[in-house]
Amino acid sequence: MDIYLPIAALSVDVFVLLGLGGAVGFLSGVFGVGGGFLLTPFLIFIGIPPAVAVASSANQLVGASVSGVIAHWRRGNVDFLMGFVLLVGGFLGSAFGVWLFALLRRIGQVELVVTISYVVLLGVLGSLMLIESTRALLRRHRPGAGRRKLHRHMWIHGLPLKMRFRRSKLYISAIVPVGLGFLVGILSAVMGVGGGFVMVPAMIYMLGMPTAVVPGTSLLQIIFVAANVTVLQAVSNGTVDAVLALMLLVGGVLGAQFGTRFGTKLRGEQLRALLALMVLGVAVKLARDLGVRPEDLYSVALVGT
Amino acid sequence: MRRAAPAPLLLLLAGLAVAALPQAARAQALVADLTSHLVAITTGFTGTSVVLFGATEGGGDVIVVVRGPERDMVVRHKSKVAAVWVNTRQATFTSVPSFYSVASSRPVEEIAPPAVRQLHQIGLDYLRLNTERPLSPQEATDFRAAFIRNQTRSGLYVPTAGQVSFLGDRLFRATINFPASVPTGTYLVEVFLVRDNAVVSGQTTPLVISEIGVDAEVHDFADRYELAYGLVAVVLAAMAGWLASLPFRNA
Numbered sequence: 001m002d003i004y005l006p007i008a009a010l011s012v013d014v015f016v017l018l019g020l021g022g023a024v025g026f027l028s029g030v031f032g033v034g035g036g037f038l039l040t041p042f043l044i045f046i047g048i049p050p051a052v053a054v055a056s057s058a059n060q061l062v063g064a065s066v067s068g069v070i071a072h073w074r075r076g077n078v079d080f081l082m083g084f085v086l087l088v089g090g091f092l093g094s095a096f097g098v099w100l101f102a103l104l105r106r107i108g109q110v111e112l113v114v115t116i117s118y119v120v121l122l123g124v125l126g127s128l129m130l131i132e133s134t135r136a137l138l139r140r141h142r143p144g145a146g147r148r149k150l151h152r153h154m155w156i157h158g159l160p161l162k163m164r165f166r167r168s169k170l171y172i173s174a175i176v177p178v179g180l181g182f183l184v185g186i187l188s189a190v191m192g193v194g195g196g197f198v199m200v201p202a203m204i205y206m207l208g209m210p211t212a213v214v215p216g217t218s219l220l221q222i223i224f225v226a227a228n229v230t231v232l233q234a235v236s237n238g239t240v241d242a243v244l245a246l247m248l249l250v251g252g253v254l255g256a257q258f259g260t261r262f263g264t265k266l267r268g269e270q271l272r273a274l275l276a277l278m279v280l281g282v283a284v285k286l287a288r289d290l291g292v293r294p295e296d297l298y299s300v301a302l303v304g305t
Numbered sequence: 306m307r308r309a310a311p312a313p314l315l316l317l318l319a320g321l322a323v324a325a326l327p328q329a330a331r332a333q334a335l336v337a338d339l340t341s342h343l344v345a346i347t348t349g350f351t352g353t354s355v356v357l358f359g360a361t362e363g364g365g366d367v368i369v370v371v372r373g374p375e376r377d378m379v380v381r382h383k384s385k386v387a388a389v390w391v392n393t394r395q396a397t398f399t400s401v402p403s404f405y406s407v408a409s410s411r412p413v414e415e416i417a418p419p420a421v422r423q424l425h426q427i428g429l430d431y432l433r434l435n436t437e438r439p440l441s442p443q444e445a446t447d448f449r450a451a452f453i454r455n456q457t458r459s460g461l462y463v464p465t466a467g468q469v470s471f472l473g474d475r476l477f478r479a480t481i482n483f484p485a486s487v488p489t490g491t492y493l494v495e496v497f498l499v500r501d502n503a504v505v506s507g508q509t510t511p512l513v514i515s516e517i518g519v520d521a522e523v524h525d526f527a528d529r530y531e532l533a534y535g536l537v538a539v540v541l542a543a544m545a546g547w548l549a550s551l552p553f554r555n556a
Contacts, residue, residue, distance in 0.1 A: 004520050
């Protein structure tokens with residue numbers, strides 16, 4: 001059964017979209033990441049124009065994060081003050097990112113920049129995760145490893161404008177979370193991702209937040225950054241396909257619930273190693289496509305797309 | 306496939322109409338019409354065809370040219386930069402037809418000399434394509450060929466002329482096919498009657514192709530009220546997320 005996507009202006013099988021949303025939701029449930037970084041490339045694989053894929057993924061992300069935050073908030077694992085500070089940076093970053101996106105569209109390089117960004121980010125992330133999970137798998141055989149300190153002190157802890165974050169048990173400069181939010185805001189606008197896969201490690205290792213409050217706080221600010229990106233994309237690029245986003249959400253939410261249950265039955269290190277391999281696979285596929293000579297060196301588009 | 310009425314019936318009616326025409330009106334050398342002047346694109350649209358029928362006063366050949374609404378199109382050329390294929394050059398064609406097809410009763414080359422085809426833009430070789438900025442002759446040739454090749458591949462430009470079939474000596478019909486990706490807007494269907502290498506009569510009929518239903522309204526809303534559309538999209542997604550979390554409250 002085909003459904004016509006009004007903004008993408010093409011017909012796609014409903015079950016492909018539900019299945020895709022479900023698969024990405026399942027993965028995000030299993031692995032505890034947003035899954036946006038896999039969704040956008042898959043949408044591009046099935047023929048959605050990259051500009052529409054990026055903007056609609058941001059729209060889908062709003063719903064997925066709301067669903068996630070509610071779950072974490074019930075367990076009291078959301079640092080609202082930290083979320084707000086991250087958000088200040090996030091708004092500035094996403095506004096800048098949408099402007100950058102419009103500029104890239106004008107000069108006809110959206111596809112290239114989005115693809116390269118994905119190759120670099122997925123490549124780095126996949127390699128890091130693979131190394132980390134392999135180490136963890138090996139370490140299991142040597143029990144009694146030393147306990148980590150609450151957090152280490154680095155140069156970023158010497159910056160001015162210090163703020164106290166009670167929920168996260170932190171007293172750090174506001175510049176760090178604002179800067180982090182800005183960076184993730186740009187990613188969100190240009191790549192259609194929530195940036196959870198950058199935000200989560202940065203919150204743990206850079207800010208030194210306790211692991212329990214990280215996912216909920218990260219998702220909280222992603223809701224607003226993604227909402228901001230969706231509105232800005234709709235206004236300046238007209239590329240948000242709400243029908244596409246809703247179809248993906250339906251599949252995604254169900255998939256996430258099944259994924260969460262399935263995930264608790266598997267061991268963490270193995271899961272992370274699996275995810276790492278998959279992420280690397282997507283990166284390799286995208287990188288290979290960049291280097292393959294296109295069938296026709298010329299392409300045609302309507303002016304303004 | 307969607308047709309407003311069975312084509313043979315309409316042809317018959319057209320024939321009767323012509324036969325019944327008073328002597329004065331018969332001076333008009335060519336009459337033609339479409340079975341439908343409106344093509345509606347709805348959810349699940351997979352392309353359609355429209356039948357053109359008409360009559361001549363006898364003798365000569367008929368050429369039918371269909372042109373879609375004019376758009377500005379950009380053609381980009383990729384070349385290899387450090388192992389990666391990148392868009393490096395581009396040219397913008399202004400006000401080019403978004404759809405183009407030709408049908409004729411005999412091969413166009415046998416009916417009309419180049420000068421006539423040039424004048425009436427009959428055939429892809431004679432389609433006028435203006436660029437925004439002047440190009441070098443080599444570039445102009447390359448970009449033009451690339452544009453027509455790409456449009457042909459997506460089924461929007463039809464390279465080989467379709468068939469206009471005569472029933473007897475005066476009645477003719479032609480089927481115009483539109484692919485699923487057909488652009489919306491007002492199309493112009495030009496019918497030429499050619500006799501002895503010259504166009505002796507012509508007629509232009511409009512054809513409207515438009516989106517109808519919920520999809521069209523969504524698209525229209527998104528175009529006209531961008532900010533409201535963005536906000537609605539966000540609210541819908543947030544509500545969907547909240548709703549989805551309800552059944553799992555106690556999980």
